[in-house]
Amino acid sequence: MSVDADTVRRVAKLARIALEEGRVQPMAEELNGILTWVEQLNAVDVAGVPPMTSVVKADLKRRADRVSDGGYAEDLMKNAPLAEDHFFVVPKVVE
């Protein structure tokens, strides 16, 4: 399962990271280095083994479905790179 340049471009697109063309091939090699190393896991017999979903044996906590907190609109906007009133400003999304 070797990663080629096209796969790197596709994955970078999925991850929303602009990757300069000059970095695509080196990145493919780095990812292949790591993936080749993890392939040793293929030797492990995992038949009938359930995947781990939680390291602690506990049921997920529940609470009543009621609003218990909030009202932080000002706080939420404080670190926005670009904001107007209580809105985050972004480039036009819908034409």
Add this chain to the structure above:
Amino acid sequence: MSTLTDLTLAEARDKLKAREISARELTDAHLTAIEKARPLNAFITETPEKARAMADQADKRLAEGVAGPLEGVPLAIKDLFCTEGVQTTAASHILQGFVPTYESTVTKNLWHAGAVLLGKTNLDEFAMGSSNETSYFGPVISPWRRTGDPTPLVPGGSSGGSAAAVAAGLALGATGTDTGGSIRQPAAVAGICGLKPTYGRCSRWGIVAFASSLDQAGPMARTVGDCAILLKAMASHDAKDSTSLNVGVPDYEKSVRAGVKGLRIGIPKEVRGEGLSAEIAALWDKGAEWLKAQGAEIVEVSLKHAHHALPAYYIVAPAEASSNLARYDGVRYGLRVPGDDITQTYENTRAAGFGREVQRRILIGTYVLSAGYYDAYYLRAQKIRTLIARDFEEAFKGCDLILTPTTPGPAFAIGAKTSDPVEMYLNDVFTVTVNLAGLPGMSVPAGLTGDGLPLGLQLIGKPFDEETIFRAAGAIEEAAQFTARPGDWWSTS
């Protein structure tokens, strides 16, 4: 001044309570030390004004007799914990200038106990690294050097700034976080103690997330007892973290000198085999002998899948990271690099905001979670995680604790391992297993290499049994008599 920064946390606490020293003079002594130690680059943000104000408050409470358990104790906080009104960066360009409007639960607990914030310590970007070299704010230089050799060494990572600060006497203790060894590995190579608690012991709320099923906060300090005091204050049940468990927090300090008589200490035979250096093997033997001499029984245990832990970790952790770091989009906080449309804005922001190692891990994580590869990589890794957890369960039927080395070797030179990611990852070979199984683990300084660098031993406990870890850690501390401290070569004035 120097004597104040040489106190243990416990000694300082007692002297503060007895009003032999004031919180203000203790804090000032540390602030001076921090200022002189800037060449170490241990702090991203120093908070001297806040520290003095908090120390003055502590002195007031001490005078009024309403002091908390950590009243007036100055601490360094890893810059992964959100601190209200104080920049929190995760050592990433993408969060530069981010000032949280809220406080993480762990730090809130510490301030409630009376502790004083000295500043926010440097780390690997988003805690991804084992040498503190991936920080956007530059590497941390270890206060330790090889005997007669000025080559700058790494402090370990990712909690490298915290480890360097504690080792250099810039703070009485520090917080760290540990996803694959990020508390224990830097603690070991910096000659201090560091504990990763059981997953769920400390709240993760308000800590910048790396890999949520593995991340856990814990204490770093120069003595076992100091770690015990800090953990007691840090741990709590928190409704804001669904994985924080409602279990009682014992008085860990009592366990430190409780002895190891009758404890069974497991030595995993599979870990012994793996091309271990003679120096590390000898240290490990010595650790077992120390515990045996104090009344513990040494037994052999089996961790059949331990050698699969590291590759499994490097699937699970990047997968979770790629998902967690999707939130950095340049819209709501942090850096924004504009593009022609929203997608390009995301792509430009994340390309400029994330460093190389973080980008690499996001891409690996995205790849192993992508359609067609999920079963082959992620699902298989999660199954192997189950096997690793079962190994521990089985091993703990025959022992109370497991003893291993913390790291495969001592600190290395800056730049020595940056060209090959896999070689860097191997630093965590003894520590990741513990995170994958959610167990508590602690590193205790146990000796020096031939050229004068610290090495640590790791104790692994049953879930929520940090008390037994503290008993054995106290016994190793007692036997090792590790008193070495780095020489002060860094002071600028």
